Amino acid sequence: MSTAMLARSAKAAQHETCHIVTLTPDLARKWLERNTHNRKPRPGRVEQYARDMTAGRWEFNGDAIRFDHNGVMLDGQHRCHAVVKSGVTIRVLVVDNLTPEAQNTMDRPGVREMRDQLGLAGEYNTGMLAAILRRLVAYTAGSRSIDGGRVNPTQGEMREFLDTYPQVREAVVVSVKAQKYLSCAPSVVGTAYYICAECDRAAADQFFVTQLIEGIGLTATSPARALAKRLNDLGSTRGRVNGDDALRYIFVAWNAYRAGRGLTRLQAPKGGWTAANFPNPR
Incomplete structure (x- = not known):
């Protein structure tokens, strides 16, 4: 100068x-x-x-x-x-x-993202954890879209969610296992696992980990088998399944599993998914 x-x-x-x-x-x-x-x-x-x-x-x-x-x-x-x-x-x-x-x-690139904040707090798999937290906060806020819906969570909301529900970390473990086997964002699987585990943790472990990811104990009419086929078929044509669609298919298969009902295939409702036919997990 x-x-x-x-x-x-x-x-x-x-x-x-x-x-x-x-x-x-x-x-x-x-x-x-x-x-x-x-x-x-x-x-x-x-x-x-x-x-x-x-x-x-x-x-x-x-x-x-x-x-x-x-x-x-x-x-x-x-x-x-x-x-x-x-x-x-x-x-x-x-x-x-x-x-x-x-x-x-002013406003140059380099904003500290949620994954950076989690890393500073000593968390592991911070990118996956941040993605699951973002989806969960949106879902629990009433948004039926976890892919760019009307709720855009803040870092404060995500930190508060993790502090209140530390079991979200268990969903990260499931996501990491899922990323090698399913043609959808692994954080969607982790999000669905967390939501379903709130209904029945033991059943969620069996459905998501044992059957859907590891492929153990499946029959021709196992809902997890139909789900894996649907996700991977869509992935082969689209590259990666839309997160909202994947969540809906997962919940349909989960509800069938919980009801003891067999499935051989999964498809969207006629006319597509709407708020009225959203498959809430039970």
Whole structure:
């Protein structure tokens, strides 16, 4: 950096300030009036932040809301919208008097993902665990889609789920076993295993591990046999089965297994899957 550039940088730094502010919904509304040079807000992200704030999961982490020397908001619009939406007051770090050009270096790639957070917490198979947690939080929130449905879980929601239901880790073991044998995302199998184990753990171990994955004790009409064939047939034509479809087929086969009813084939209902014909596990 040249001497002139160093001098300009030092001069600018004299005017930059940072402080912690109690951000109320009313103050957030006033700040959003200064949000005149920014990308369009993402409603999904606002909804995520607002859910965490409402549930008390929002943590002060030092990420700043930033303004330039003209008072224009450069960063922080999603947090402000979420405070307004949730009605919750939070503490935030505020940096003022930045140059407008500073916005060009914000929101660069490299966000710490859920798998990274789990790794820092000492978890194993963190990618699989994160995928199962994401699917389970969406499912338990009432979404009948675990592949990009209306519920997009936050990291706080996933951490809370794992803390409340540590047996999710057992589903990871099943997923790892399944990934060599079935043509669907192994995290879908782990998700289904967890949900079905809540109904009957011993039956879930027998159906998923012994029969579906290991192929032991199958007959011509075993639901697990029909399920494996359906998933692998679809996988041979589509590459990998859609996660939502796989979950539905798994639940149909599981319900047949639990009822002691034989199956020789599996297929979607006429007209396709709907909320009305979703096969809830029993």
